[in-house]
Amino acid sequence: MRNPTLHDVARAAGVSYSTADRVLNQRGGVAEKSILRVQHAIQELGYRRDIHAANLSRRRSYRFRFYLPQGDHGFFSVLRDAAQDQGRARALDRINVDVHDVPALDADALAIELASIAEGDCDCVAIVGADSDRLGAAVARLAGLGIAVVTLVSDVESHARAAYIGINNIAAGRTAGRLIGLAHTARYGRILPILGKLGVRDHRERLRGVSDVLAGVGGISLLPALEVMDRPDRMLEHVGKVLTMDPDITGIYSIGAGNRALIRILGEMGGARPFVVLHELSPHSRVALEGGLVDAVIDQKPAEEIAQALDAMKAIVDGEVPIQAEITPTIYLKDNLPGPTGDGEHA
Amino acid sequence: MRNPTLHDVARAAGVSYSTADRVLNQRGGVAEKSILRVQHAIQELGYRRDIHAANLSRRRSYRFRFYLPQGDHGFFSVLRDAAQDQGRARALDRINVDVHDVPALDADALAIELASIAEGDCDCVAIVGADSDRLGAAVARLAGLGIAVVTLVSDVESHARAAYIGINNIAAGRTAGRLIGLAHTARYGRILPILGKLGVRDHRERLRGVSDVLAGVGGISLLPALEVMDRPDRMLEHVGKVLTMDPDITGIYSIGAGNRALIRILGEMGGARPFVVLHELSPHSRVALEGGLVDAVIDQKPAEEIAQALDAMKAIVDGEVPIQAEITPTIYLKDNLPGPTGDGEHA
DNA sequence: CTGAAAATGATTGACGTCAATCATTTTATG
DNA sequence: CATAAAATGATTGACGTCAATCATTTTCAG
Numbered sequence: 001m002r003n004p005t006l007h008d009v010a011r012a013a014g015v016s017y018s019t020a021d022r023v024l025n026q027r028g029g030v031a032e033k034s035i036l037r038v039q040h041a042i043q044e045l046g047y048r049r050d051i052h053a054a055n056l057s058r059r060r061s062y063r064f065r066f067y068l069p070q071g072d073h074g075f076f077s078v079l080r081d082a083a084q085d086q087g088r089a090r091a092l093d094r095i096n097v098d099v100h101d102v103p104a105l106d107a108d109a110l111a112i113e114l115a116s117i118a119e120g121d122c123d124c125v126a127i128v129g130a131d132s133d134r135l136g137a138a139v140a141r142l143a144g145l146g147i148a149v150v151t152l153v154s155d156v157e158s159h160a161r162a163a164y165i166g167i168n169n170i171a172a173g174r175t176a177g178r179l180i181g182l183a184h185t186a187r188y189g190r191i192l193p194i195l196g197k198l199g200v201r202d203h204r205e206r207l208r209g210v211s212d213v214l215a216g217v218g219g220i221s222l223l224p225a226l227e228v229m230d231r232p233d234r235m236l237e238h239v240g241k242v243l244t245m246d247p248d249i250t251g252i253y254s255i256g257a258g259n260r261a262l263i264r265i266l267g268e269m270g271g272a273r274p275f276v277v278l279h280e281l282s283p284h285s286r287v288a289l290e291g292g293l294v295d296a297v298i299d300q301k302p303a304e305e306i307a308q309a310l311d312a313m314k315a316i317v318d319g320e321v322p323i324q325a326e327i328t329p330t331i332y333l334k335d336n337l338p339g340p341t342g343d344g345e346h347a
Numbered sequence: 348m349r350n351p352t353l354h355d356v357a358r359a360a361g362v363s364y365s366t367a368d369r370v371l372n373q374r375g376g377v378a379e380k381s382i383l384r385v386q387h388a389i390q391e392l393g394y395r396r397d398i399h400a401a402n403l404s405r406r407r408s409y410r411f412r413f414y415l416p417q418g419d420h421g422f423f424s425v426l427r428d429a430a431q432d433q434g435r436a437r438a439l440d441r442i443n444v445d446v447h448d449v450p451a452l453d454a455d456a457l458a459i460e461l462a463s464i465a466e467g468d469c470d471c472v473a474i475v476g477a478d479s480d481r482l483g484a485a486v487a488r489l490a491g492l493g494i495a496v497v498t499l500v501s502d503v504e505s506h507a508r509a510a511y512i513g514i515n516n517i518a519a520g521r522t523a524g525r526l527i528g529l530a531h532t533a534r535y536g537r538i539l540p541i542l543g544k545l546g547v548r549d550h551r552e553r554l555r556g557v558s559d560v561l562a563g564v565g566g567i568s569l570l571p572a573l574e575v576m577d578r579p580d581r582m583l584e585h586v587g588k589v590l591t592m593d594p595d596i597t598g599i600y601s602i603g604a605g606n607r608a609l610i611r612i613l614g615e616m617g618g619a620r621p622f623v624v625l626h627e628l629s630p631h632s633r634v635a636l637e638g639g640l641v642d643a644v645i646d647q648k649p650a651e652e653i654a655q656a657l658d659a660m661k662a663i664v665d666g667e668v669p670i671q672a673e674i675t676p677t678i679y680l681k682d683n684l685p686g687p688t689g690d691g692e693h694a
Numbered sequence: 695c696t697g698a699a700a701a702t703g704a705t706t707g708a709c710g711t712c713a714a715t716c717a718t719t720t721t722a723t724g
Numbered sequence: 725c726a727t728a729a730a731a732t733g734a735t736t737g738a739c740g741t742c743a744a745t746c747a748t749t750t751t752c753a754g
Contacts, residue, residue, distance in 0.1 A: 050741070
């Protein structure tokens, strides 16, 4: 079964290949009646450009840039590795991926980086978004230069951004709440939420999600959120103190990204451990999950996010509508982890 | 950045394009010393065939056949729709997908269907596997004809099958056990497992998984498994009876595929409902999850399975090694469901 | 009707690969 | 050294599309 070609379209429309090409590619110099005939033939035949043949002819390459937060957060290093690995694997699709580090939690630094991009420097840009007027303006400037911007993990408030790929953070918080509710089916409880910064929208949304669900579960109190600024020293200092002063805490929900210090605290606890939900599967959180220090990890599957970002960016550059496939909050327990297991209990 | 071409390889090896082509495609008529030079150049330059250009030149199309169980099981209709939709969406990659219905749970009927495939009829076949010597032999015959077979959802015991795409069922059962354990924190419980057929390996494996995990949780009894042969009438009759005779049942784990009858029973129950875990997200199980009749659904993401099957089949036909990306058991609670939500509580 | 502008058509070479065919060169054998 | 076989090289057209260029036809305006 052969797909229709532009030759077929031209024949069906009763025009030359040149005219069909002029219509398809909006080159001008075609009378309205011929335009309509070609468009009708395209629709009737279901013609779609063979993008591979077109790219071969044009010597097209797709130059994609990713601006990703640096730092010690496991999640962002997983995301960076995925961008680089998948970019490499897609060389035969003519995709070149350039990964740039930017300071974490610093929207202004990112905006400055984006401001240095000139027209024609690349075809599409992917960033981890943030709430920032300056960042929104930088995105809009790039769109004006014909460089589409895709946001990952966290969105921007700019209508100029071409696509968002990430989870719904309210749903993520609700999911954490549902799990905490499950673990409190037959008991009362006090839950400590820990977050990086209330100013970060994603963190606020997750807190709202967990709060909504727990409000509907009788017998569970949600404590005031503890802000640790994604700093391990603050995590060590403040969480330890709260746990000592309130030994009735039965659950912890860590909303932010950095969990190494928290895992350390959990490892050093004696007695009954609280039920713990973290975000993002990283080597550290994985070990904690496998070892029973942590009960659940809610993940946004960075490798899938990168794959979808690449698909979306390519579609945008090809002039197609990017498919908005959804990344749902993924729940990892001890038993459904991807890849080889550490505990050898099952093959 | 341009990928190296075969012209580059020929130049680097100091031979003509014709000779490089003969080596690459093993056409013969090349001296050993020239073969080594070309192979060395291929390796040094990291040359990879531009498969799109090659397919254009050869007028290649990929003819894939899917043999999927028919019947009223929601999961297999989701799988069938995914195969058809994704096949259509991949026409520009020259992929043609042909979906064939076969009787459910009937390995012999499937083997007979496979036996009617002649050499050259298609390029690759995907089936839902089963334990059956006859099926294994049919797979081996096809491999002998140069038609690779990929198994989905359930594997076969044949070394001749080219790839398996599906979840680890022991892990799926363990995951169900972990969830059940969570919901029984601080209380005792009695758990009723329901399965289609003990003779089906997948069902056996899931039962073993849940059994292993619950053995490590104090205070929970796993009742003898109830076999309902994937028949709604048996489900209605037997589950209702057991629930009446044993009102202390605190949890149900439905291992098999058909859950409409069970959902109906749950909807008609008065009093306290047991904690319920099902497999496979379908329109019916989704409604039950959203409505609170069911607490968790463990899914194997049929759309992702089909996508991976198509990738694997294409790789096999292209002579590449298919990437064995893993499908992990996906946990759906009320709050992390994909797509628009039914309850309108969050956007 | 004539001349100019617009529309349309024809042609060509390119992209990377496939595959067939024929020409030329190199190697092996007697 | 001569001949035959093997190895190698050159050429060509194809695939579907792009893009440029020039030729021809049609339309419009005076």
